[in-house]
Amino acid sequence: MKTREQNIDIFNQLDLFLKSRGIICADNLIFQYAEERRRSNGFDLPRHIMGLIYALLSNHRKWEDIEPKRDKVDKLFSDYDVSFIKGKSGHYFAEGIFTLKAGNIATKNQMANLHYNISILERIEKENGSIDFYYSSMPANELVKILSGNGPYKLRYVGKALAWEYLRNVGIDGIKPDVHTRRIMGSDRLGYSEKSVATEDEVVSAAEVISNHTCLSLSMIDALLWSFCAEGRADICGNNPNCDICPIKNHCHQIR
DSSP: OOOHHHHHHHHHHHHHHHHHTTOOGGGSHHHHHHHHHHHSSOOOHHHHHHHHHHHHHTTTSOHHHHGGGHHHHHHHTGGGOHHHHHTSOHHHHHHHHHHTTOOOTTHHHHHHTHHHHHHHHHHHHHHHSOHHHHHTTSOHHHHHHHHHSSSTTOOTTOOHHHHHHHHHHTTOOOOOOOHHHHHHTSTTTTOSSSSSSOOHHHHHHHHHHHHHHHOOOHHHHHHHHHHHHSTTTTOSSSSSOOGGGOTTGGGOSTTO
16 A cells, blocks of 8 residues: 555646646536535435436446537436436337437446336435435445445446446545556556456545545545546556656556
């Protein structure tokens, strides 16, 4: 594990480098959602459905391919009107998503189970007073396990990564352990894990330590790492890393 000083240096360097490329992580939608949560008295069911659908659409897709189509997605789901969605089949929504070229390999199954997943959100609301009250009653990492596990509140076709994405879409601070964060935190890169690709739990645990060391939110840590790695952003530490211009290569195992 990195020391406090190493973590501070790594994330200061990432922030400075990304800003030099015109990438301002605080402009990320996730931060807008967090601010929306701070200003509100809690999100209603339609807002949670929106957050869930955005998460499902991000499955095995680059978000920059989906983001320009958000208005059309919102229209397809009638701005997440619950009665409207319940009145349409999963096939209707899957076809609409594919027409927008916003689908992925799981879209048909995701939409086939959309009514079921909405019923789970309704159950959470009914049994706990509100969805947000229940979500606020425990640490986010515990909630992820509940939503992606095998219990009564399990959401179908939602694993840990998509559960994190959904929660972040409703303004809850967290890090999504996707291919980028798992790889850069692995033993071949920054070394937050002894495995070449860090596990989802290792990413979350490491991010919590980094947050404590740097006073950055988990969402900001995620945004910095993702923007540094992703195609269409800085694309420095992706599948084929550009080590020659990496600002944190002195912390990396790749070139030792």
